[in-house]
Amino acid sequence: MTNEVVPWVDDMVAVRDARDEAAFIRVFGHFGPRVKAFLMRTGMDAALAEECAQEVLVTVWNKAHLYDATRASPSTWIFTIARNKKIDVLRKQRRPEPEDLPWGPEAEPDQAEVIGLQQESEQLGRALRDLPEKQRELIEKAYFGELSHSEIADQTGLPLGTIKSRIRLALERLRHSMK
Template sequence: MTTAKDMENTEWVSCIAAIRDARDEAAFARLFGHFAPRIKAFLMRSGADATLAEECAQEVMATLWQKAHLFDPTRASAATWIFTIARNRRIDALRKQKRPEPEDLTWGIAPEPDQADVLALQQESDQLSAAIAALPEKQRVLIEKAYFSDLSHSEIAEQTGLPLGTIKSRIRLALDRLRHAMK
């Protein structure tokens, strides 16, 4: 079944294609309106102040424009791809570190993707979003902290006062639930 969310996901895919093929500023503006305020929020939750978060969010969106030809909608949703760009920008800006990435499987520009593959991937991403939203509060909060706060599990333990073992087991339970939901 195709949901409203899947429609939205595939629309973001078309917007990125329009930037790649036609340098389409209107399509970019739509992506910007949706994702830039989320990237800014993500960076502020990771410890950036508003000025730095604003600057980095602009840079992440500029990177999206410049690397639009590298986006592969059979491997990631727009949100996932943008998350990886924002995460790398955060490591660079907040930690002053490089981010070693695995080597690419593909060589050069990917061929035009099969639409069925694109839709299937977008639906899976949507399904995972729903599964995360359905996690018990205590588990979801820790998953969010792990991704958003730039803290290791032991640092989360210090910050929350929860024992390290509790944090590890809640995260493990959350991952089990997500795996189950994706079967």
């Protein structure tokens, strides 16, 4: 791979191999605003996106030794880190802090709501069982096993593109089954 074909490879390799601060400053200057914009486009407010973008670039510095130019371009690698950081932030926001937990008896859920959720769960279970086995296994690993596409590829030995295609097809089938 040359720098003309995939920009930023030389700088990422310099950061990875020599902890080159000047190269990292260039990477940070280029990708910092782009990561922040990406996070804001996904619904994050500006202040949180700025903080998260900085954490992403700190992760890039700290984990530069893991960068492999043969597996991903610098932008793909960095935006994957950003996507994972965004998921971490969303998960953290959804977990209530102990002082936010309600005390005392909880209100009983509406019976119609409970029945509706049970029916949807049963419908989803049938739809999952009806998927081709190869697609169902990947959906289970991704959503129930909470594995990333890359982790699934490492675990199964399948190419990342195959994993993504099968999951995309499976989700489309599930969407149609749930209508």
